Amino acid sequence: MPASILEGKNLKSNNQPSKKRTIEEINTKIRKGDIQVLPVSEFKKLVDSKGIQVAFNEIDVVTTGTFGAMCSSGALINVGHSDPPIKIQHAWINDVPITHPGAAVDLFIGATIGSETKGFEYGGGYVIEDLVKGDEVELRATAYGTDCYPRTEVETTITKDDLNQFILLNFRNGYQRYSCAVNGRDEIIYTYMGKLLPKYRNATYSGAGEIAPLSNDPNYETIGLGTKIFLGGGQGYVIGEGTQHSPSTGYGTLMVKGNAKQMNSNYLRGATFTGYGSSIYIGLGIPIPLLNIELAEKAAIRDEDILTDVIDYGVPRRGRPTLRKVSYKELKSGKLNLNNKEIKVSSISSLEKAESICRELASWIQQGNFTLTLPVERLSQEGQAKPMRQTKGGAAFVDSILQKAVTCEETEAIETVAKRLITKNVNHIVVVDTNYKLTGIVTSWDITKAIANGVKTLKEIIVTRVYTASSNEPLEVVAKRLTQHNISALPVIDGTQKVLGIITSEDIAKLVGGNING
């Protein structure tokens, strides 16, 4: 037979019309040890080199993964009954307050709860990690005592082997995508997205992009209630949609659980975000059975097609402004173009660990240790998270107590400005240019000093390094800025430096006082 015909035949066998696979066929192959499984990043390369049809025909299962800070996490533990028994009311492990969610000895270790002695440097996430590692932890509990549970105090040391159950529970995990964070303020801010330098000097992002679970199954066809997963180095399950699941905006989430006794600290780590608090990093891996070519096509998605928002975390409001759309390809390049400037961008979730989770899960499947499940119920594919309904005394913002600023120009005489302070009965005069843009500030104290020291011109005493506020900032943030810099007023400006008014510590005090009296 001529070679060309042979090649043609091979081509045909690899390019045969879409077949379908069932989950049973896949599991039979896993048990027999002849399953074809690839980490999803390698599957995408295969699609690039051989085309989707060949890739689908050759590969049965792809594995996806992510390793990130999962603040909405915790662990449910049952510590067993003491003698005499106690109905725990308050509990601490290694000085971290533990919630008591059930009957007598069921406890919930919240990942973000800080230690009462070490602050942010130790917290629930670390307690979970210590238990996972097999370390001894100190449990302390108190109770009011009942006829059936007479004990009122208990103190003991325990390890994970002493626990009846040790269940890792993430109620929001595996975000389909997450925003990229920048900071437009003129000070460093510490956020759950990491440390953000002033004036948009760096950017951070989270999520593994094209290798993350939900990026590869965007309609939740194979990932749903009952899907068996890799969790923290052990095995777990998806138990439903995560809290704040927002499929309509492309921000789907998962709720997952797993037996933490099987987990290991390679894939589960306590963490601290300075200025924010304690948290936990958790590795999540999900296999996707390529049941049909449509699923294979979805698993071929690339970073350039996964878009997210660049958000200004410098604005301390729920509705933080979106500065632009960005692809995970650009984010992973390390450089982000913002306002025509190139800034450094890096992830806060580990791409290296995400890849290693994909590989580890693939090897479990390859070795016949992990079979696949289909969801018993699908996650909702529509809807989005609602904001809080605030029925009582909503937060106050700068614009609610904004006063008209008394202003002057820097060419005016000191005496004129001094008189204006008296007639207008204020302590601060905002210095503006002819376009009413901020150039400085002068206080009554500056004027008094100037007169006492015989200073002649206003220009010499103007403070030009001025701390400012914007009209949509919460008063808590502005009050903190006043205290931090030991000042008593902030000019309020818009994006073009134009003066909108002034806010003083007196006005804030009046508001707080008013609330107390009213």
Added chain:
Amino acid sequence: MVRMMLRFDNEKVHEPVTSQVILEEKIPLNIMSAYVNQQGGEILIDVDSEHAERLAKAFRKRGVTVDVPKLIEKDEVKCTSCGACVSLCPMNALKYDPSNKVELNEAVCNGITCGLCVDACPVRAIRLLG
């Protein structure tokens, strides 16, 4: 810039080694700190990275011990390569390698004069040294 520690023993300390090296190699260097007496001495210098290797060779040839002191330490066991430090580093001393592992290049790190990365590490794997 590269920071180097020059160590002179009790013999070398009596020779004008540093001036000789500067004159012969024509490499400007900046002395950050120095402690010298009859028994020997230690001089911490800053030198332009492109001359660093040539300068180190010239000193070593004259019997001076040359070390590049560690300014920052990254605990490789603790580090998860999350990358929270990478965008903060003004010197590109913290970078991803091709497999997305975060690597520290101590030679270009500014150490205590910067320290931006230290409190940004979620697993506290980075430590400033002296």
